[in-house]
Amino acid sequence: MNQDIQSFTISIYTENNIGLLNRISAIFQRRHINIESLTTSQSEIDGVNRFVIVVNICEEQALKIVKQIEKQVETIRAFYHTEDQTIFTESSMFKIKSDLLFNEPQIQNLIKESNARIVTVNPEFFVLEKSGRRVEIEALRKELSVYGIMQFVRSGRIAVTKEEMRITEMLQAQAFNNKY
Amino acid sequence: MKDTQTIEKQQGKTQETMRVTGSEAIIHCLLAEGVDTLYGYPGGAIMPVYDELYKFQHKIHHVLTRHEQGAAHAAQGYARISGKVGVAMATSGPGATNLITGIADAQIDSTPLVCITGQVFSHLLGSDAFQETDIVGISTPVTKWNCQVTKASQIPEALAKAFYIAKSGRPGPVLVDVTKDAQLEEFDFEYEKCTKVRSYNPVPETDTTGVKAAAELINAAKKPMIVWGQGVILGKAEEELKAVIEKAGIPSAWTILGASAIPTSHPLNIGMVGMHGNYAPNKLTNECDVLIAIGMRFDDRVTGNLKTYAKQAKVIHFEIDPAEIDKNVKTDVAVLGNSKDSLAQLLPLLNEATHESWLQEFKDLYAIEFEKVIKEDLTPSKEGLTMGEVIKQINIETKGNAAIVSDVGQHQMIACRYADFNITKSNITSGGLGTMGFALPAAIGAKMAAPDREVVAIIGDGGFQMNIQELGTIFQQEIAVKIVVLNNEFLGMVRQWQQLFFDKRYASTEMTNPNFIAIAEGYYIKARKVVKREELEDAVKEMIASKESYFLEVCVEKEGNVFPMIPTGASVSDVRLS
């Protein structure tokens, strides 16, 4: 197994549960693994949540972590994927003074070139939304910072896998397998 | 109080509901799960449930321990000897936090436990109310599952799930925290046992290709060795294991929690592995060609240095918990599944075999261990009494039929090494957490779950004082448990390490002890102290003959050491005899 540290995307399908975030983050904390980003949302199945967690670890660790996560009662399934096995993106927002939009023609160009989108404009400020790879967002932030950014935020990574996730089938199979 | 007959009638029918408070519902849930004994301690936030326990005392026996830690350990002892779920109850705040050590112990030793804690009113949650503590948050890393209930109507489902999760698959402790308003609220009670949770797959289907591959490796092996763990006992696979061992003629060793699954006297039982395990199985772990691990988890106390652990061997791992596969030791063949099913499938695929010369290697090393360690432990030539001779005397008087509940330290290692076990589930000890203070309360639970069995607690003078208050429970409940304190006036195991690795700097390990006999007698427990070898036999006889609880203090040599020993970080093959 590859021992190199690399970026892994861990996808976790779970029941909606208040305490689960705590349980899952404790698994990383105990092993001193830094969570680069964590997002949780509704998944493709009603009532099933999906966590997307990005960590820099080696594959052996990723495998062990995923098993520990799957062991939690309310985890349906957990997977790990390398960057090439996923399609991923991050989202960011920039709040900038409105006069810059009219007085600095360069800003208009930046917006166009970077595929950013203006979410709102009012007399005081405007808000840009930009999603994409981290490098693209970072490049835009560097360029805009010359003019002054009032606020900047970036979300964690969200990712879908190239591989199929047969969670619905799994849920049915699992219900079938349950025996005690 | 409701007329119990109507309740009984109503219980049979799940369709019919009855209007009860949350706290009464808790009692009905416990009864529906077959609970007749639980351990706990009352307090403000759980008082409504205690009020119901009072009304239902003819059906459910609540044992008041003298500390909530004692309640948790007693529930563990109850579960470990019976295979049933142990139940502990406590109030919010300090009551709940006092359970934590027992819960953590149950988590690492896979003991099925349901803990019910009271919690402040739900409108006070998060307000730092009196005796409010985030017990769900605190217990999360040491429970298999936990939840908080803030409405009475959530109680039946939460408890049904709790019992199911605690006992299914790889067992473990669960905690259900119930706010006081949920206990007081009335609702229409209905109970349905839980039989599945869709996100939870407790028992992976036995992997037949794995079983075949395992059988091929075993059939081709010249020097196979089994190491079994508690998974055999939890999976009720003792008979299957015995059949496998006998058919394939495989020398078989056990981890501390696996002890007693196969009788000590079985000719293929080659003893304990691990830090203070037997010489032969430790040394030959690094000689075998196929290592078959069954329901064990390659704890570091078992493996010593992983870099030099069984590197020459093909490793087969029979295991119920997928997270244990390749966690510490890389396997060549992993067989997921419940040990009973997996071993039953393995048996017909095995060739009949004997491995006489290989078995002889174990016997030869045993002879060395006997000469260098065992002889002097069991039949000492020195003046001071040894822990080993006390265990030997207990073996003689109980004929190996007792359940031995040991605490943590030297006496534990000696008890596990030398106790004779004829019956499964007879070695009750804190393995993974090594919790001093475990034995006295655990023995209470064990004796109550198995009143017909002889239950002997073996405890150090240090550990005894960690939950000594439970003598009060033994007295009040008239529990005929036998308590043996092996008094060396030291925290012996730590002192041994100080002697071996810290140049005999005995930092805070010497103890000036109280008059234990007076303390036991203060609780009206029959007590006797043995100082001389000549008194030992008679005292142990008297203890075992006693129909009531009995306290025996044996003053043993102060600076005895436990060997064999694998020093921390050393290889299993570097196991030392002195």
Ligand SMILES: Cc1ncc(C[n+]2csc(CCOP(=O)(O)OP(=O)(O)O)c2C)c(N)n1
């Ligand atoms: C709660 C707890 N605290 C500390 C320890 C560390 N520890 C392990 S063995 C031991 C000494 C036990 O002494 P004693 O109970 O007298 O038994 P002995 O080793 O002398 O047989 C200690 C302090 C522990 N295992 N558990």
